[in-house]
Amino acid sequence: xxxxxxxxxxxSALREAFGSSADLVLRYIELATSPKRRTAVxxxxxxxxxxxxxxxxxxxxxxxxxGHTLTAASIIEVLRDGVLTVADVETIDDLNDVKRHIAQGYxxxxxxxxxxxxxxxxxxxxxxxxxxPTSESTVSGPKEGFVxxxxxxxxxxxxxxxxxxxxxxxxxxxxxxxxxxxxxxxxGIASERxxxxxxxxxxxxxxxxxxxxxxxxxxxxPTSLFPTLLKTQRPDRAxxxxxxxxxxxxxxxxxxxxxxxxxxxxxxxxxxxxxxxxWVGTMFRWLRMLxxxxxxxxxxxxxxxxTFHQELLxxxxxxxxxxxxxxxxxxxxxxxxxxxxxxEILREAGIRLPRIVGxxxxxxxxxxxxxAAIRAGLASPAMIVVVAATxxxxxxxxxxxxxxxxxxLRFGFTIVAAAMGIFGMSLLFFxxxxxxxxxxxxxxxxxxxxxxxxxxxWKDSLIRAPSWAMKSRPWLIWPKEVKKPHGRPVPWSKGRQxx
Amino acid sequence: xxxxxNRAEYEKVQISxxxxxxxxxxxxxxxxxxGFPLASVTTQEQDLWISVLLSIPVSxxxxxxxxxxxxxxPGKSLIGxxxxxxxxxxxxxxxxxxxxxxxxxxxxxxxxxxEVNVAAVTPETPVVVFLALLAAAxxxxxxxxxxxxxxxxxxxLIILSGFFLFLLVLPLNLAEPSNLLxxxxxxxxxxxxxTLNTVSFYTEFAIAGMLLPHLRHRKxxxxxxxxxxxxxxxxxxxxxxxxxMVFGSLLxxxxxxxxxLARVVSVGEFIERTESLGxxxxxxxxxxxxxxxxxxxxxxxxxxxxxxxxxxxxxxLGFLSVALALTFFRDGFELYRFFQVRTGGALNLGLHLVxxxxxxxxxxxxxxxxxx
Numbered sequence: 001x002x003x004x005x006x007x008x009x010x011x012s013a014l015r016e017a018f019g020s021s022a023d024l025v026l027r028y029i030e031l032a033t034s035p036k037r038r039t040a041v042x043x044x045x046x047x048x049x050x051x052x053x054x055x056x057x058x059x060x061x062x063x064x065x066x067g068h069t070l071t072a073a074s075i076i077e078v079l080r081d082g083v084l085t086v087a088d089v090e091t092i093d094d095l096n097d098v099k100r101h102i103a104q105g106y107x108x109x110x111x112x113x114x115x116x117x118x119x120x121x122x123x124x125x126x127x128x129x130x131x132x133p134t135s136e137s138t139v140s141g142p143k144e145g146f147v148x149x150x151x152x153x154x155x156x157x158x159x160x161x162x163x164x165x166x167x168x169x170x171x172x173x174x175x176x177x178x179x180x181x182x183x184x185x186x187x188g189i190a191s192e193r194x195x196x197x198x199x200x201x202x203x204x205x206x207x208x209x210x211x212x213x214x215x216x217x218x219x220x221x222p223t224s225l226f227p228t229l230l231k232t233q234r235p236d237r238a239x240x241x242x243x244x245x246x247x248x249x250x251x252x253x254x255x256x257x258x259x260x261x262x263x264x265x266x267x268x269x270x271x272x273x274x275x276x277x278x279w280v281g282t283m284f285r286w287l288r289m290l291x292x293x294x295x296x297x298x299x300x301x302x303x304x305x306x307t308f309h310q311e312l313l314x315x316x317x318x319x320x321x322x323x324x325x326x327x328x329x330x331x332x333x334x335x336x337x338x339x340x341x342x343x344e345i346l347r348e349a350g351i352r353l354p355r356i357v358g359x360x361x362x363x364x365x366x367x368x369x370x371x372a373a374i375r376a377g378l379a380s381p382a383m384i385v386v387v388a389a390t391x392x393x394x395x396x397x398x399x400x401x402x403x404x405x406x407x408x409l410r411f412g413f414t415i416v417a418a419a420m421g422i423f424g425m426s427l428l429f430f431x432x433x434x435x436x437x438x439x440x441x442x443x444x445x446x447x448x449x450x451x452x453x454x455x456x457x458w459k460d461s462l463i464r465a466p467s468w469a470m471k472s473r474p475w476l477i478w479p480k481e482v483k484k485p486h487g488r489p490v491p492w493s494k495g496r497q498x499x
Numbered sequence: 500x501x502x503x504x505n506r507a508e509y510e511k512v513q514i515s516x517x518x519x520x521x522x523x524x525x526x527x528x529x530x531x532x533x534g535f536p537l538a539s540v541t542t543q544e545q546d547l548w549i550s551v552l553l554s555i556p557v558s559x560x561x562x563x564x565x566x567x568x569x570x571x572x573p574g575k576s577l578i579g580x581x582x583x584x585x586x587x588x589x590x591x592x593x594x595x596x597x598x599x600x601x602x603x604x605x606x607x608x609x610x611x612x613x614e615v616n617v618a619a620v621t622p623e624t625p626v627v628v629f630l631a632l633l634a635a636a637x638x639x640x641x642x643x644x645x646x647x648x649x650x651x652x653x654x655x656l657i658i659l660s661g662f663f664l665f666l667l668v669l670p671l672n673l674a675e676p677s678n679l680l681x682x683x684x685x686x687x688x689x690x691x692x693x694t695l696n697t698v699s700f701y702t703e704f705a706i707a708g709m710l711l712p713h714l715r716h717r718k719x720x721x722x723x724x725x726x727x728x729x730x731x732x733x734x735x736x737x738x739x740x741x742x743x744m745v746f747g748s749l750l751x752x753x754x755x756x757x758x759x760l761a762r763v764v765s766v767g768e769f770i771e772r773t774e775s776l777g778x779x780x781x782x783x784x785x786x787x788x789x790x791x792x793x794x795x796x797x798x799x800x801x802x803x804x805x806x807x808x809x810x811x812x813x814x815x816l817g818f819l820s821v822a823l824a825l826t827f828f829r830d831g832f833e834l835y836r837f838f839q840v841r842t843g844g845a846l847n848l849g850l851h852l853v854x855x856x857x858x859x860x861x862x863x864x865x866x867x868x869x870x871x
Contacts, residue, residue: 308775429779430783451654452653453517
């Protein structure tokens with residue numbers, strides 16, 4: 001819808017569009033033009049703009065403007081190029097564009113007799129300061145995490161990659177919320193096809209608002225139990241992914257960024273791996289893999305062994321477990337499910353409770369309930385050990401979304417173990433493996449580099465090789481350049497020692 | 500896998516040479532992981548390892564024939580090649596015979612796992628429950644397509660390797676090398692029967708004819724197929740030697756030798772009776788092979804009858820294999836006896852021999868008539 005030359009018509013249209021919203025400000029200013037003085041309107045949303053900046057760069061400039069020699073045709077250009085001292089300004093002639101800019105925190109300057117408007121970026125609102133991310137804490141490494149402000153998050157990325165190759169593309173989702181989403185990649189590394197795929201998926205978004213849950217719309221397997229995009233609040237993690245040729249999606253209002261493509265091993269890696277010696281980093285990864293298996297299979301294995309495969313246990317251990325289970329009124333599976341559900345409730349309550357009392361309540365709850373369950377004859381000590389070990393192991397995976405998938409699947413394994421022992425567990429494992437083999441993340445097989453086997457990618461997945469040995473980027477995300485500058489260690493040489 | 504393959508090429512084709520190797524290895528080793536069909540072929544078990552050695556050249560020649568055919572007719576599956584060379588009537592007949600043998604193998608695999616479970620773990624559970632669950636898993640995987648099955652084979656092969664390592668190393672304290680002697684005490688009959696029996700199982704490598712058209716490199720099929728023949732033969736050889744050394748003259752009377760081998764494992768009186776752990780490898784390998792055969796049978800049937808999509812055939816194939824597994828074999832022992840060279844194995848060998856000659860004849864006829 002084109003702008004009218006009548007200021008009043010434009011102002012009325014704006015008021016009508018915003019429903020006379022109380023925070024829409026239309027500030028009228030008389031401009032010193034001839035032969036008659038013209039009126040201008042500065043339109044903006046209160047609270048979304050930098051008030052001081054507005055006063056200095058827009059209101060004050062317009063009030064002191066001397067434009068006696070100007071015609072209606074040239075006044076907009078002069079105001080834009082020589083009067084307004086806002087860094088980011090542009091001229092537009094569409095009313096809908098004006099409304100969109102105002103809603104995003106820009107100010108719009110409309111002048112009587114002109115069918116164009118100037119919009120300037122004066123946005124500013126209160127944001128949380130940069131803090132250590134709560135969900136991916138590390139002992140070493142940077143202590144800063146993404147926040148809710150998109151521009152701050154992009155700045156965080158730019159601080160790590162200070163080159164023109166870091167590209168940011170904005171998309172706006174939803175006709176109502178128009179939430180800005182940034183697609184970030186490194187030109188020259190990320191494959192053009194991957195970038196195009198990212199663009200296409202964002203363009204196809206057709207939702208009201210998307211501050212959270214973007215991954216549900218853009219992932220390859222929306223119904224899969226496992227996440228296929230990696231969420232992170234750590235800029236260093238996002239930067240590592242960008243330098244490998246991956247895409248990063250940032251949504252305004254959400255501190256969690258999405259990395260694509262994401263493969264299974266990424267959910268078992270942590271930034272910490274790279275801040276420690278590579279031996280230690282490798283050990284951390286193996287521990288997490290072990291934790292994953294324990295978390296997924298241990299309760300089911302306990303149920304299967306105590307119900308069907310007692311011969312697997314050495315006789316003294318079998319007798320000890322049998323003695324403990326004597327008097328327990330439930331079968332092993334009921335005992336396991338009961339304790340698992342109680343543990344999950346405690347865990348959920350611990351997160352929702354106020355931060356001061358949360359940990360205390362969950363620790364005391366776990367201890368008291370565990371002890372009471374044993375005394376009341378509802379659970380055996382062995383089961384408490386199994387549930388506790390499973391619970392602790394489930395936290396080994398750094399990605400919370402992945403932990404949650406494992407939590408859910410664990411119940412499935414426990415139930416099939418009760419019905420069919422190790423046969424049932426193996427069959428469910430097979431179905432899970434096939435399902436994961438069929439899953440892709442932005443076209444990349446989810447289980448890469450194990451299935452399909454890509455030996456050259458093992459050095460940053462199954463193990464954490466030394467940084468100087470990582471000479472290539474992950475092959476199956478098809479980076480433009482597979483080889484990367486890797487440097488090499490520079491030990492003290494004898495020649496220099498003589499000097 | 501290396502970086503020289505571009506993305507378009509990678510996405511067009513479906514499986515890598517390594518995946519082909521893994522699929523063939525699992526295909527060959529599945530009959531070994533629970534029972535050991537070779538073990539019941541004769542009572543003169545100490546000579547069986549010679550049979551494995553002698554079977555290598557024949558198995559290799561047959562496997563290479565399949566590879567060469569697929570190279571000569573790029574993009575065509577074995578069933579497609581039969582239709583092309585033998586014409587629509589004879590080709591369909593030959594194709595159906597081949598598919599029939601695969602469906603029987605599928606039913607036998609289902610029955611083998613179910614039988615072991617019923618015999619050793621849950622005797623109260625009806626065998627049909629195990630059969631149905633395994634068939635359902637196989638149909639699920641087959642419907643996902645060849646790519647997930649091939650990727651799954653890479654993971655299953657790792658587990659299978661661990662299982663073999665475990666099974667071949669841990670019972671060595673019970674091994675008695677003198678059980679291997681005397682050699683050729685009763686002449687060559689045992690050796691020849693064993694060789695034919697082993698070759699009969701290697702005819703399952705004809706499944707490569709369904710996989711090779713989906714291979715990334717058209718000419719890349721030889722190495723994985725040759726590698727699979729040699730690697731599986733080497734494992735069989737070591738396995739039979741360990742079985743003979745551990746069980747001696749009892750071997751031919753044991754229904755599930757591999758299962759029994761896992762049972763006798765004992766490490767420090769802590770890890771004992773590990774047959775239940777072996778079940779992980781048994782179920783995974785059998786499920787994978789069942790998936791592969793379900794997929795291959797469905798694709799082959801679709802090709803024979805000119806059906807554009809093989810997916811709708813997979814569930815009925817699952818039902819058919821369960822029904823066959825229930826009705827065709829009475830128990831596990833009969834199952835393996837059926838595939839022995841004295842009974843069903845001879846039929847199988849005969850079928851593949853006739854098919855090989857028919858294909859060679861067809862090739863000669865084509866060359867004669869078209870000059871190509």
